[in-house]
Amino acid sequence: MSxxxxxxxxxxxxxPIAVLQTPVQFELNTKKLTDGEHILTIVSKSPTGREGIKKIPFRVRNGPEIITEGIEEHEVLDGVVPIMINAYDKGNQKEFIIEGSETPRSIPIWVWVLLISFFGWAAFYMITNFSI
Incomplete structure (x- = not known):
């Protein structure tokens, strides 16, 4: 049986981008696709004429990663809004380059609150327990 x-x-x-006979190993070149959502559809046809279909949604991101700070999706803005924008690429995937591979971000408010609380508690502890 075939x-x-x-x-x-x-x-x-x-x-179709390819018509192949099973079993097959197939390489999908995403560099030819635009960044964003796509669907890979595989339609099989048996020798008896019966058909099967499988749809696999996937996302392509070949271009540089774009990170913004200061604005979120669907946010309501008012006045002058400072926005930090950074874009970086994966570069040569055969070697790791550390320069420019991370996005600088400001320190979140909860970290500042935690640090101030800790140092305030430490100062209180030192004053109350070590006073002569």
Whole structure:
């Protein structure tokens, strides 16, 4: 008995990117796709004429990562808003480059509150327990 054929589609394209006979190992080159949401659709056809379909949603992010601080999605803004923007790429994946691979961020308010509380407690403790 012969094997099934599979047709591989990206998004809603009418033409498959590949028609192969199973079993097969397939490499999807995401560099040819735009960043964002996509759907990989695999349609199989058995030698008896029966069809099966599988849809796999996935997200492509080949371009540089863009990080913003100071504005969130669907946020209501008023006045002058300072926004920090950073974009960095994965670079050469065969070697690790540390410079520019991290996004600088400001220290969150909860960290400042925790530090001030700790130092306030430490000062209180020192004054009350070590006074002569």
């Amino acid at each position: 094997n099934s054929n599979v047709s591989i589609f990206i998004d809603e394209e009418p033409q």
